[in-house]
Amino acid sequence: MVDREAEREVPPKGLPGTPAREYLTVAQLNRTVRAAVDAEPALKGIWVLGELSNVKPTRTGILFPTLKDDLAQVSCRIWPQDLARMPFPPENGMKVLAHGSIDVYEKGGTYQLAIDRIERFGVGELHARMEALKAKLLAEGLLGRKRPLPPFPGVIGLVTSDSGATVRDMVRILVRRFPLSRIILVPVQVQGTGAAEDIAEGIRVANVLPEPRPEVLLVGRGGGSLEDLWAFNEEPVARAIFASAIPVISAVGHETDITIADLVADLRAATPSEAAEKAVPDQEALRRDIDQGERSIDREVRHRLDESVRDLEEVTARLGDETTGRLDEAEKELDRLDQLLASLDPSRVLRRGYALVSREGAVVDRVGSMSPGDNVTITMADGSADAEIHTVHPGTM
Numbered sequence: 224m225v226d227r228e229a230e231r232e233v234p235p236k237g238l239p240g241t242p243a244r245e246y247l248t249v250a251q252l253n254r255t256v257r258a259a260v261d262a263e264p265a266l267k268g269i270w271v272l273g274e275l276s277n278v279k280p281t282r283t284g285i286l287f288p289t290l291k292d293d294l295a296q297v298s299c300r301i302w303p304q305d306l307a308r309m310p311f312p313p314e315n316g317m318k319v320l321a322h323g324s325i326d327v328y329e330k331g332g333t334y335q336l337a338i339d340r341i342e343r344f345g346v347g348e349l350h351a352r353m354e355a356l357k358a359k360l361l362a363e364g365l366l367g368r369k370r371p372l373p374p375f376p377g378v379i380g381l382v383t384s385d386s387g388a389t390v391r392d393m394v395r396i397l398v399r400r401f402p403l404s405r406i407i408l409v410p411v412q413v414q415g416t417g418a419a420e421d422i423a424e425g426i427r428v429a430n431v432l433p434e435p436r437p438e439v440l441l442v443g444r445g446g447g448s449l450e451d452l453w454a455f456n457e458e459p460v461a462r463a464i465f466a467s468a469i470p471v472i473s474a475v476g477h478e479t480d481i482t483i484a485d486l487v488a489d490l491r492a493a494t495p496s497e498a499a500e501k502a503v504p505d506q507e508a509l510r511r512d513i514d515q516g517e518r519s520i521d522r523e524v525r526h527r528l529d530e531s532v533r534d535l536e537e538v539t540a541r542l543g544d545e546t547t548g549r550l551d552e553a554e555k556e557l558d559r560l561d562q563l564l565a566s567l568d569p570s571r572v573l574r575r576g577y578a579l580v581s582r583e584g585a586v587v588d589r590v591g592s593m594s595p596g597d598n599v600t601i602t603m604a605d606g607s608a609d610a611e612i613h614t615v616h617p618g619t620m
Contacts, residue, residue, distance in 0.1 A: 381394075392495060419459045
């Protein structure tokens with residue numbers, strides 16, 4: 224069997240009539256270059272600064288972007304497993320520090336930077352600046368204040384860019400959830416040179432608007448890189464938020480983006496859309512709460528009315544029993560008094576043969592009160608008679 228590999232390693236002899244020369248095949252050349260590269264520590268685990276381009280998905284999931292600067296470019300490769308571990312997806316135009324090693328592709332005679340990690344360029348410095356400002360504001364007491372928000376704001380201020388999807392989404396959500404609120408937009412620059420000062424001025428302007436001025440401010444912008452959001456990490460914005468007499472909801476970037484503005488604001492929303500949701504109540508939820516409250520009140524009123532009716536019936540029954548008992552006792556007492564009164568009726572005495580003596584309409588009850596010559600009336604059961612007293616015989620009774 225012919226050893227083809229060994230055959231390629233041995234340079235063939237020169238052709239007849241030509242001087243013999245040693246040379247490499249293309250494959251040998253590329254293999255030699257690869258070996259040299261593999262043996263060079265300076266080309267392993269290196270960081271390369273550049274701008275990503277030609278970032279596009281492939282069927283296999285392997286990315287083959289280009290890393291470039293103003294003077295040159297280099298082809299790159301990112302395996303799917305390395306891509307999955309990266310903190311953010313590579314994008315065209317992104318300036319990054321790419322970590323990896325040089326890999327020679329023998330068959331094509333090319334080399335690539337095999338990237339296993341990427342970082343946004345300048346992020347470390349920005350984070351350091353952010354932490355320094357955070358410590359300064361914390362020492363001054365600007366990070367702890369959290370004022371309550373109005374439950375039903377009549378006027379809402381938006382301090383953000385007047386273009387793009389962010390402001391449209393916020394307005395749409397505010398109108399859908401609570402159409403009774405009036406919305407005032409204070410347009411500001413949210414990115415680039417001068418953005419921080421413009422945002423701070425927008426907050427101050429919102430605070431001096433003529434009445435009715437906003438009762439709550441939504442300050443923010445949509446997502447982006449740390450550099451894009453950096454205006455909201457600047458000191459002027461932080462101090463303007465703290466100085467605002469109107470409570471502020473910060474609405475910067477995505478859920479994972481936390482800025483200095485978020486820390487100073489009275490409430491932090493993960494996204495501008497969430498800020499709009501937190502700023503106003505949901506009219507549909509309010510209707511459900513009102514309906515539920517009406518049903519609860521109706522049930523309570525009916526329950527208490529039923530209890531009152533039962534109590535009234537019990538009291539009425541008890542009073543009826545007591546009244547009946549008292550009436551029976553009163554009737555018995557009346558009968559007894561009737562009998563007593565009947566027993567004391569003078570007419571009954573007179574019918575037994577007794578007489579009643581009166582003088583000038585007054586009953587004479589003692590003989591000693593009469594004198595001879597007195598005119599008296601003698602009343603008996605069947606009538607009366609007038610008489611004159613001739614003689615008085617006082618007795619011993």
